[in-house]
Amino acid sequence: MLLHRPKAGVAATVLAFLVAFALSPTAAFAQARDGVGEARRVVVLNGTDPYLPAFIAIDGALRVAVRAGHPGPTEFYAETLDMGRFPRTLLENDVLALLRKKYRGLKVDVVVAVETAALDFAQRHRAELWPGAAIVFHSVPPDALRARRLGPRTIGVPVRLEFGPTLELALKLKPAARRLAVVVGASEIDRRFESLARAAIERHAGRLEVEYVAGLPLADSLAAVRALPADAIVVYAAMFRDGAGVPLVPRDVLTRIAAASPVPVFGVFETYLGHGIAAGSIASYEAQGRRAGELVARLLNGEDPAAIGVQAPVAPGCIADWRQLRRWGIGEALLPENCALRFREVGAWEQYRWQILAVLAVILAQAALIAALLVQHARRRRAELALQRHRGELFHAARLATMGELTASIAHEVNQPLGAILANVDAADMLLESGNVPREALREILADVRRDDLRASEVIRRLRALLAKHETAHERLDINATTAEVLRLLAAEVRRRGVDVTTEFDPQLPAVLGDRVQLQQVVLNLIVNAMDAVADVTAGRRRVLVSTRLTPDGGVAVAVSDRGPGIAAERIEKLFESFFTTKPRGMGLGLSIARTIVEAHGGRIWAESDGRSGATLRFTLPGAEPAAEPVLVERPT
Amino acid sequence: MIERVISLSAQAAGGDSGPAGVAATPHTIVLVEDDDGLRSALVRILELAGYRVESFATAEDALAANAAARAECIVCDVYLPRESGFALRRRLVQAGSQVPVIFITAHDLPAVRVEAESLGAADCLIKPFAGRMLVAVVRAALTSA
Numbered sequence: 001m002l003l004h005r006p007k008a009g010v011a012a013t014v015l016a017f018l019v020a021f022a023l024s025p026t027a028a029f030a031q032a033r034d035g036v037g038e039a040r041r042v043v044v045l046n047g048t049d050p051y052l053p054a055f056i057a058i059d060g061a062l063r064v065a066v067r068a069g070h071p072g073p074t075e076f077y078a079e080t081l082d083m084g085r086f087p088r089t090l091l092e093n094d095v096l097a098l099l100r101k102k103y104r105g106l107k108v109d110v111v112v113a114v115e116t117a118a119l120d121f122a123q124r125h126r127a128e129l130w131p132g133a134a135i136v137f138h139s140v141p142p143d144a145l146r147a148r149r150l151g152p153r154t155i156g157v158p159v160r161l162e163f164g165p166t167l168e169l170a171l172k173l174k175p176a177a178r179r180l181a182v183v184v185g186a187s188e189i190d191r192r193f194e195s196l197a198r199a200a201i202e203r204h205a206g207r208l209e210v211e212y213v214a215g216l217p218l219a220d221s222l223a224a225v226r227a228l229p230a231d232a233i234v235v236y237a238a239m240f241r242d243g244a245g246v247p248l249v250p251r252d253v254l255t256r257i258a259a260a261s262p263v264p265v266f267g268v269f270e271t272y273l274g275h276g277i278a279a280g281s282i283a284s285y286e287a288q289g290r291r292a293g294e295l296v297a298r299l300l301n302g303e304d305p306a307a308i309g310v311q312a313p314v315a316p317g318c319i320a321d322w323r324q325l326r327r328w329g330i331g332e333a334l335l336p337e338n339c340a341l342r343f344r345e346v347g348a349w350e351q352y353r354w355q356i357l358a359v360l361a362v363i364l365a366q367a368a369l370i371a372a373l374l375v376q377h378a379r380r381r382r383a384e385l386a387l388q389r390h391r392g393e394l395f396h397a398a399r400l401a402t403m404g405e406l407t408a409s410i411a412h413e414v415n416q417p418l419g420a421i422l423a424n425v426d427a428a429d430m431l432l433e434s435g436n437v438p439r440e441a442l443r444e445i446l447a448d449v450r451r452d453d454l455r456a457s458e459v460i461r462r463l464r465a466l467l468a469k470h471e472t473a474h475e476r477l478d479i480n481a482t483t484a485e486v487l488r489l490l491a492a493e494v495r496r497r498g499v500d501v502t503t504e505f506d507p508q509l510p511a512v513l514g515d516r517v518q519l520q521q522v523v524l525n526l527i528v529n530a531m532d533a534v535a536d537v538t539a540g541r542r543r544v545l546v547s548t549r550l551t552p553d554g555g556v557a558v559a560v561s562d563r564g565p566g567i568a569a570e571r572i573e574k575l576f577e578s579f580f581t582t583k584p585r586g587m588g589l590g591l592s593i594a595r596t597i598v599e600a601h602g603g604r605i606w607a608e609s610d611g612r613s614g615a616t617l618r619f620t621l622p623g624a625e626p627a628a629e630p631v632l633v634e635r636p637t
Numbered sequence: 638m639i640e641r642v643i644s645l646s647a648q649a650a651g652g653d654s655g656p657a658g659v660a661a662t663p664h665t666i667v668l669v670e671d672d673d674g675l676r677s678a679l680v681r682i683l684e685l686a687g688y689r690v691e692s693f694a695t696a697e698d699a700l701a702a703n704a705a706a707r708a709e710c711i712v713c714d715v716y717l718p719r720e721s722g723f724a725l726r727r728r729l730v731q732a733g734s735q736v737p738v739i740f741i742t743a744h745d746l747p748a749v750r751v752e753a754e755s756l757g758a759a760d761c762l763i764k765p766f767a768g769r770m771l772v773a774v775v776r777a778a779l780t781s782a
Contacts, residue, residue: 412716412743412764416672419743419765423678426768430685445681452674495671496716496744540719 039073040109040300042066043130047117048084048189048240053251053271055114058138058289062112065293070300077108083117084189084240085247092121099129110296113137113156116144116192123151134305138292141196142313153305157291160313161193161268163200163235165281169318170233170266171207173279173330179232180208181225183257185239185248186215193237201235217244218253226260234265236277251275264328270319273342278328279320279335287314388472391596396469398593399521402528403467409493413459417452424449462489466517466524476511476624477519479556480548486523487546498539499531504547509556510623514601519621522594522605526560526617529590533564533615554623555603561616567609575607594619664779667708668692669699669725670741671717675764679712682768683775694718696725705729708736710759710778712771715742715749726756737778741766 044062046055066074081088081095108130113119119137126133137156145158171177182201184194194214201210213224221242225234236257238250251271258265258276267277270285291314299305318339325332325341332341349356403410428445431437462485487494487501494501512519527546534542545561567575576595591605598605598619609615666688670676676692683690691707693699696717705711711729713722726738737759742749745763753761759778762771 408744408746411745415743415764416675419741420672420675420678422765423675423682423768423771426772427678427682427685430682430768434685448674448678452678455674492716492743495718498719498721500719539724 039075040070041075041077041107042110042112042296042300043077043079043103043108043133044112045114045118045122046078046080047113047115047119047121048080049082050078050080050114052249054269054285055139057271057285058114058292061286061289062138062293062296065290066296066300069294069297072300074300081117081121084187087188088117095121096125096129099125103129108133110299111135112292112296113140115139115189116141117188119144119154119156120148123148123154126151134299136292136295136299138288141192143196143199144192145310150310155295155305155308155310157288157295157311158313159283159288160316161196162281162283162316163197163237163268164203165316166266166268166279167201167204167235169279169281169336170235170264171204172336173320173325173334174233174264174328176231177233177263178209179229180204180210181213181228181232181234182210182237183213183221183225183234183239184215184237185241185250185253186243186245187239187241187247189240190215190238197235197237215243218242218246218248218256222256222260225257226262228261228263230263232263234261234263236265236267236272238269258324264324264330268316273319273321276324277321278324278330279318279339281316282319283314283316391600392469392472395518395521395593395597396467398590399466399517399524402521402524402590403463405528406490406493409490409496410459410463412492412496413489414456417456417459420452421449421456424452466520470517472518473515474513475516477514477516479509479512479519479558479621480505480507482516482519483523483546483548483558486520486527490524490527493528494531497531497535497542499534499542499544500540501527501531501544501546504545506547506549509548509550510554510626512556512601512621513624514621515597518597519601522597522619523558523560525590525594526558526619529617530560530562530564530615533562536565537563551620555620556623557618557620559616559618561614563614566611566613567607567615568611572607572609576605591617663687663689664709665689665691665707666775667699667704667711667713669694669696669711669713669717669722671695671714678768679771682772683712686772686775688775696720696722699725700728705732705734705736710775711736711738712775713738713740715740715753716744723752723756726758730756737781739771739774739778741771 044050044059049055050059063076079099081091083091109132111122111126111130111133113122113135114137116139119135119140122130122135122137126135133153135151135154135156137154137158139159140156141161142158167180180201182194182197184190184197194212198212201208211224213221216224218239221239228234234257236254239248239253240250241247242253250269254265254267254272254276261276264278265276267280268282269280270282272280273282291311295308295311298308318336320335320339320341322332322341322344324330325335335341424445428442431441431445466489483505484503487503490501523546527544530544531542534544541563543563545559547559547561549557549559551557576591595605598621601621603619603621605617605619607615607617666683668676668679668683668690670679670692671694673694676694680690680692691702691704693702693704696713697720699705713725715722717725722740722742726740729736729738738756740749740753740758740761741764742761743764750761759781760774762774
């Protein structure tokens with residue numbers, strides 16, 4: 001590209017203007033008018049509407065092929081005759097006048113005639129409008145060519161509109177079809193398509209009952225299609241204008257026809273694919289455009305059109321719409337070999353089969369792992385619960401056994417108040433017999449009866465608390481009170497055995513967290529053991545000391561000391577083992593269970609003895625956290 | 638220590654000679670029982686029966702008060718704190734006392750009965766027993782003494 005040198009002073013402004021101008025669409029035109037450069041000119045003359053989808057596709061491919069085949073600058077001029085909508089006689093003179101004006105003095109190298117009407121126009125007026133230009137046509141069917149005499153320097157790529165093969169394909173895909181509806185519009189082009197279709201379909205006459213839904217208003221066409229029986233098929237040719245004179249875009253009409261049709265629709269144009277036809281024998285627009293473009297490039301490169309000649313039509317092929325086949329339940333197996341299947345929706349499964357399988361495998365593995373863990377957890381939980389239950393039962397059995405040894409004392413504890421009640425009742429009876437009954441005396445007796453009754457109930461309540469089966473609890477306990485309650489329960493036994501039991505309770509002890517009954521069981525066991533230990537000691541010297549104190553780590557220690565014969569060092573080790581006993585009738589479970597209970601409470605139990613003068617059994621329990629109190633948090637200020 | 642018991646004997650024994658047919662100078666019964674409730678009930682029934690009752694909570698207390706010297710019958714619990722009822726009986730026997738002793742106990746054990754018999758007890762009552770039963774046993778003991 002050459003630029004005029006700008007004059008001094010306005011250099012920058014002019015330069016910027018020229019750059020902008022050179023980049024604008026009109027720049028090439030300006031260059032050409034000025035005769036600057038080697039640009040060749042191509043007029044693309046469309047007989048109908050250049051914006052029809054088919055022509056957009058063909059023109060795009062054509063231009064690409066021209067640029068690829070002819071490296072020099074090429075200018076494209078687009079013209080339309082619009083004879084799809086308007087009769088030729090109405091416009092031709094005016095269009096001619098306009099083009100005459102436009103192309104006067106402008107050398108055009110090639111005219112691309114798109115569609116039959118354009119080919120006719122170009123041939124008629126080439127000498128006047130574009131003298132010396134070669135004509136390259138496309139989108140013209142062979143039948144139309146046969147009826148025309150092509151002038152010199154006219155070559156092109158015909159298009160075969162495959163109504164015949166399309167109908168054969170349709171019958172292959174729907175063998176049960178007995179009726180055929182051909183839908184076509186009322187414009188000149190529509191009529192040309194109709195005649196092509198009729199010619200092709202005649203060859204199948206006899207096999208099908210054919211109905212032409214031709215030249216009707218669109219609404220009537222749709223109604224006719226809607227009313228078709230199930231054994232029909234539809235071939236849609238085109239509808240540039242309907243019977244009511246309404247101009248239409250054939251592809252948009254197809255969309256409505258296909259929506260209304262109860263049977264598959266077939267067609268011969270590639271642009272119909274994706275808009276409602278199930279399949280067709282179709283020549284690719286891209287191939288048509290490329291082939292025509294290649295001819296243009298060769299002409300621009302200087303080849304002689306006579307040497308090139310009219311080309312063979314682009315070979316059509318079977319193309320089917322996968323979605324439509326699915327809609328009509330037509331199996332892919334019915335398609336001929338090499339039929340291109342478009343719009344195939346590849347399911348996630350087909351597209352990502354291995355990834356999905358891998359993810360599923362991972363998920364399954366994880367699920368299996370989680371399930372296994374859950375099962376294991378449930379089993380462990382069950383086992384723990386069973387263990388806890390068995391422990392509870394063992395503790396309970398041990399309590400029963402210990403209390404069994406204390407039966408005599410327990411009976412004594414209950415019998416005392418019962419005896420008192422009996423005596424008081426007799427006393428009241430005797431008073432009544434005496435005739436002179438002082439009310440005050442009777443009231444005193446009744447008060448005593450009530451008191452003794454409550455006393456008996458209290459003994460039974462304590463016994464039940466210790467003997468009943470219960471769920472392990474975790475409550476805050478005062479260990480002194482818990483121990484004292486055991487001593488009250490044992491009071492009769494202590495007396496019966498003639499043992500002197502003394503207590504030394506530290507009043508400043510923290511609470512402990514635990515199960516009252518289980519801890520009382522431990523204390524009970526230790527005291528009964530201690531009383532057993534002093535059984536053979538001379539009366540009056542059978543002493544047992546029960547004491548509590550604070551441990552250095554803030555816990556609680558309970559000790560039961562006796563003045564018995566002590567425990568030999570080798571026995572101390574085994575004292576807390578199951579089934580180790582020194583008693584003729586003992587089971588050897590008491591201290592073992594005591595240890596289990598204490599350890600379950602986070603404590604420790606052990607024995608101390610010098611082996612000669614008495615023994616001390618001691619256990620510790622951790623102190624509970626102080627009951628909820630406001631916690632002061634120091635904030636940095 | 639002799640416990641003061643709200644005495645009903647004034648009304649009971651004063652009006653008639655009592656169920657035991659006690660004379661104007663009532664017999665003295667010494668009761669040793671550590672259970673407060675039972676002790677007061679037994680005192681009440683014996684007094685209603687027309688007896689004079691001295692009651693103690695422990696054997697040691699009874700000995701200290703030299704109650705045996707005044708007693709015509711001793712009603713004594715077997716299991717007492719420190720010294721038992723049996724030990725008290727042995728001491729009294731050793732000291733030459735011939736006062737009849739009735740043991741009362743909540744422990745219905747053969748060993749207890751055998752020991753009571755071997756110590757020459759007038760009777761051995763197993764708690765709980767009816768008040769009238771004690772009165773009958775005491776009267777029998779006083780009669781046979």
